[in-house]
Amino acid sequence: MASKVDHAQFRLIIPSQTRYLNLVTGLAKRASLVAGFDDATAAKVSIAVDEAVTNVILHAYHGEGEHSVELELRFTEEALEIHIWHSGQGIRGDQLVLPDPKEYIKHPRKGGLGLLLMSRFMDEVQFKADEASGRNECCLIKKIS
């Protein structure tokens, strides 16, 4: 007997290389449109996914390209959920500080704004660690209003 397939979710595994960012953000944008969001919202979801995957590649994996980043898109009646798993360094609580953009003009530096974009463009941003598997997860949720 064939197993039941849940058509409301699917997965994509990419190498931890920035060359695939455009592929992933394009997918996120299309998925948002499928979920029923408008173009502007789809653009926001895609940039949030870009930032999350970039964080994994550059910070969790320190730019090493031989690892994997696993994405799962879940379509529910309430929301589009994008789960991103990796086996690199997890984000610590003290790193979850949203910068004040105006402070940037006084103390310019590269990076640090990605988390702010993720939090502004998504309804929920969650970071989880699974000690059993050693994997870390970033979960982005956009609710369907």
Add this chain to the structure above:
Amino acid sequence: MADLSIAVRQVGDVAVLLPAGFINAHTVRDFEEAMERLVQAGRYTILLNCRDLNYISSAGLGAIMGLIETVREHDGDILLSNLQDNVFTIFDTLGFTQLYRVFGDESQALAAVAPEQKG
């Protein structure tokens, strides 16, 4: 097609930089180098005409932030024009529209800096 191509032209004292495509963590180094070359050549007033820029992530915003202090120390600036809606949203969300002068089109931006340079 490449993710990002960058054209540069000089209009008076203003270096007009036209990024086309996507600026993300993969392409940002090209964008950064293009701006750094201008600054190293003493071209401190830079207009980013974003007419053909479809997308910019925080990596690109960080590159702009990384040079703003240097150009302003030399009485220059980084100006923005022709932002597509989704690109404007990113700049605006992070407060960059308060920190940078944003113009509807290139001619407005050039007109805005011309009197300053004469003075």
